[in-house]
Amino acid sequence: MTRLAAFLAWSTQAGSPDAVEKALSVMKSKLNEQGFDYYDWNENQSVNKDIGAKVSDELLKSDLVILEGSKQRPNLAYEVGFAHALHLPLVVVKQAGSERLPENFGEPDYLSYPSDVTDDAGFETFETRFADWLRKLTLTTLSPGQRSARQGRNALTEQINKFIDGYPEEHASLHLLGGWAGALARELDSGGASQLVVDADYYLPSFSSLREWNGGTIRAIADLTDETEQFWTPDHPEEMTANVSERVFLIDWSWFFENEDRLARQIELWKRHQARHREGPYEIFIAAKEELRVGEVHPLGPTAVGHHLLLLEPDLIGGYRPNPGRVDGRQLVIERNSLRYAGATQFYDSIKARAVRFDPAMKVVDLRRAWVARNGIGRWDEDWTSETEFRSPDYFDSYERHIRCWIPRYAQLIRDCAATVFREILRIYADKMRAVDVLEIGYGTGRLTSEIVPWIRNINRPFYDLEHHGPVRLYRGVDRAEQMTRYARELLKPEQQTGLDMRLVRGTAWEDVDGRYDVVFGSLVMHFLVGPDPTDERLDEFFANCNEHTTEDGTLVFADVFGVNGDRKGASAMEKWREWMIRYGLAEKEVDGYMAGNTDMTSAAPVSLLRKAAEAHGFRTRVKVVGAPTLPFRIVVFEKERAN
Incomplete structure (x- = not known):
């Protein structure tokens, strides 16, 4: 912000011109000391042709008006009136004993100076009073905020x-x-002086002006999962961080796993933020955007957009809410409220409690490791028994995060499994020209289901519009965990899947499976179905059930972990898996806990053993590597061989 500006105008016809000059000298000296520039009208009026316009222009540029009013000159009324219209602070200085201005001048502040130029004590008093008045103004009416x-x-x-x-x-x-x-x-x-409500487009200029404010700490939450704040880009305006002591950035948790490139770019931006403001305190914290927990209430209530929050001590909060006058519009709400500030502080601290302090030396792997450790992601609880349905809620609540620390390239495994299921559906439909029925075993949180169902709906839609069955007639899913069933039903809403007869039930394979299906599939479920180090009898029973519940040209598709005959190659694959988990963010202790709690995975049946058992029941085997061939994860297709 530019220096403060004062407008001075005085009369050359005062009773003691020397006293006027001395008073002006005192005022100009104090104005310089307090950081003011001043425009002395009497020194410049001779070069101005349009006097009225020039006076107006200079008053508009001024923060303070100082007028000498010992003589009630005609221009004085104009200058006083203009200052009042602009709500500018105004002081009238007068020689002792001169006439008081009329009451309709608005009773401005008066400062008296001696008419006798030799009255040193009187001028010292005048100087002290004028300096005190200036200091008071710079703290109140002429503070940076008031001036802005x-x-x-x-x-x-x-x-x-x-x-x-x-x-x-x-x-x-x-x-x-x-x-x-x-x-x-x-x-x-709408909110009076305690609330400022403006369109969110004005956030940037509003916030930029805070550079001149030093009244307290500024903290903020920037929710990067919401597109309201478009300025968190490589072209980020520097002033947005100039006066903030700390900021929590919320990102989608998938950035730690599937969007590492985006996270890497963001890390570079955060580094630049801190480098620009290394002179002052500016700490950055990173947290994953979460659903609000019990007790976490955004201070703007349920209408708040995202988790954005601005905290300015001692009593100011800010955030976004929908703009009722604009589709997809946002309003910036700034509110002064001590009680809400206290609640907002609790909300901020709660979010920060699960955040990681950013260090410019961090890379993606470092940030992920710190976040995983901070939030206990991937930590295997000894109480999580092999019976999934009896595990505690924290296993299910964070399952999508846990699984990405345990299973290499989990998202790729799911996508590849879904693509394989698509191919098998289309193959059977093309061969038989009849609707296909599918069964998913162990649908869990619905991650694989949510990949497959939209695809099925798309290929079914043209047929449904003609009131015919589409390529897929039935979609059945079975899972033994009540928590998983509830989660998947809420996510997928099977009863609302137009054009598809879809049901997700709680049950076990194969006791609660009825009928025969063309494609039976599942992700990370086969190791559970056959158990660790399965015997020939167990495998024979498994494929007998598969044969019973598949059509004559049916197919099985399983994405899972598979052993390698227990030889050195198999041990190496398990060791590579262990190394991957450590490299991806888990501590060795956490990896050991996971391996010990999942022996059905670490001792999974090898594909060669499964192939032998499958062939005995009329299935031929195809294998696809997922991730890397050195890791023990595969997609295995067991396709019924056609009779000659």
């Missing part, structure tokens, strides 16, 4: 006046301007 708001108001008023002056006669544009200005006034009036 006043300058913004004056700039708006000036532009409106210029617009009006451009239409000396009646015109529709004047009505449009009046409507807009009235709406803006009503918007500002």
Whole structure:
């Protein structure tokens, strides 16, 4: 912000011109000491032809008006009136004993100076009073915030006046301007002085002005999962971090796993933020965007957009809410409220409690490791028994995060498994020209289901519109865990899947499976179905059940972990898996806990053993590597061989 500006005007006809000059010298000296520039009208009026316009221009640029009023000169009334219209602080200095100004001048502040230039004590008193008045103004009426708001108001008023002056006669544009200005006034009036509500587009200039504010700590939450704040880009405006002591960035948790490139770019941006502001305190914390927990309430309530939050000590909060006047619009809400500030502080601290302090030396792997450790992601609980349905809620609540620390390239495994199921559905449909029925075993949180169902709906839609069965007639899913069933039903809403007969039930394979299906599939379930180090009898029973519940040309598709005959190659694959988990963010202790708690995975049946058992029941075997051939994860297809 520019230096403070003062406008000075004084009379050359005062009773003691020497006293006037001395008073002016005292005031100019104190103005310089307090950081003011000043415009002395009497020193410049001789070069001005349009006196009225020049006075107006200089008053508009001023923060303070100082007038000598010992003689009631005609221009004095104009200058006082203009200052009052602009709500500028005004002081009238007068020689002792001169006439008081009329009451309709608005009773401005008066400072008296001696009429006798040799009255040193009197001028010392005048100097002290004037200096005290300036200091008081710089802390109150001329504080940076007051000045910023006043300058913004004056700039708006000036532009409106210029617009009006451009239409000396009646015109529709004047009505449009009046409507807009009235709406803006009503918007500002909606919360009075305690609340500022403006369109979110004005966030940047509003926040930028805070560079001049040093009244307390500024903290903020920036929710990067919401697109309201578009300025968190490589072109990020520097002033947005100039006065913030700490900021929590919320990102989608998938950035740690499937969007590492995006996270890497964001890390570079955070580094630049801190480098720009290394002189002052500016700490960055990173947290994953979570559903709000019990007790976590955004201070703007359920209408808040995202988790964005601004905290300015001692009593100011800010955030976004929908703009009722604009589709997809946002309003910036700034509110002064001590009680809400206390609640907002609790909300902020709760979010920060699961955040990681950012260090510029961090890479993606370091940030992920710190976040995983901070939030206990991937930590295997000894109480999580092999019976999935009896595991505690924290296993299910964070399952999608846990699984990405345990299973290499989990998202790729799911996508590849879904693609394989698609191919088998289309193959059977093309061969038989009849609707296909599918069964998913162990649908869990619905991750694989949510890949497959939209695809099925798309290929079914044209047939459904013609009131015919599409390529897929039935979709059945079975899972033994009540928590998983509830989660998947809420996510997928099977009863609302138009054009598809879909049911997700709680049960076990194969006791609660009825009928025969063309494609039977599952992800990370086969190792559970056949158990660790399965015997020939167990495998024979498994494929007998598969044969019983598949059609004559049916197919099995399983994405899972598979052993390698217990030889050195198999041991190496398990060791590579263990190394991957450590490299991906888990501590060795956590990896050991997971391996010990999942012997059905670490001792999974090898494909060669499964192939032998499958062939005995009429299935031929195809294998696809997932991730890397050195890791023990595969997609295995068991396809019924056609009779000659």
